[in-house]
Amino acid sequence: GENVEQHPSTLSVQEGDSAVIKCTYSDSASNYFPWYKQELGKRPQLIIDIRSNVGEKKDQRIAVTLNKTAKHFSLHITETQPEDSAVYFCAASDTGRRALTFGSGTRLQVQP
Amino acid sequence: DAGITQSPRYKITETGRQVTLMCHQTWSHSYMFWYRQDLGHGLRLIYYSAAADITDKGEVPDGYVVSRSKTENFPLTLESATRSQTSVYFCASSKQNTGELFFGEGSRLTVL
DSSP states (O other): OOOOEOOOOOEEEEESSSSEEEEESEEEEEEEEEEEEOTTTTEEEEEEEEEOOEEEEEEEEEEEEEEETTTTEEEEEOOOOGOOOOOEEEEBOOSOOOOOEEEOOOOEEEEE | OOOOEEEEEEEEOOOTTEEEEEEEEEEEOOOEEEEEEEETTTTEEEEEEETTTTEEEEEOOOTTTEOOOOOOOOOOSSSSGGGGGGGEEEEEESTTTTTTTTEOEEEEEEOO
16 A cells, blocks of 8 residues: 655744755655644644645645656745644555555654 | 534443444435554545445454444444454545545544
8 A cells, every 4th residue: 555754854944044844755646635634632724735636736835746757746836934834744645546645754743 | 513423422332232333414425433542553435425325344344333324313323242353434425536625523433
């Protein structure tokens, strides 16, 4: 089955700096790569996703890049703000019946 | 619109007891999922369902049973709870397996 590895497990940045979280996946058939944000005590929520037919996708301060050859994808957050502090999960799946496989999560702390 | 709800939100039980966690969604989503969240492991898939009467094992199915007799309900049963099943359990639903997952608020289970 699919295996998703996520790094780093914790990340601390100063407000206004950029943050990058990286994930690798094992199954070359995977073609859907979402990112979820989970605030403390809350449920995970989708913040951005990318499919394998594109290499990059942006939404305001958030961007995701995908390198299918190397089987890795990354989340980039620019101009970080304290409200970006949360745990971020990457995930991967294919368009068959198989469900999402999540990475182990990255705890991002934005220092004011 | 209630969305997706889980019950109970908190449960304490003893080793060997049977426990059922309920999940109900009002969107008529085809797919439903059960994940457990443990520190350092992220979100691990227990079982998922593509439609009523169709269920598939995930990454960590041992010790769990699911059923999907109606589209809107997807209960998770621990037939004989063990301490290792102490976790936060999230139910989720989606229109398709590679679409946005909508998570419930989670059920925190403690097995003594």
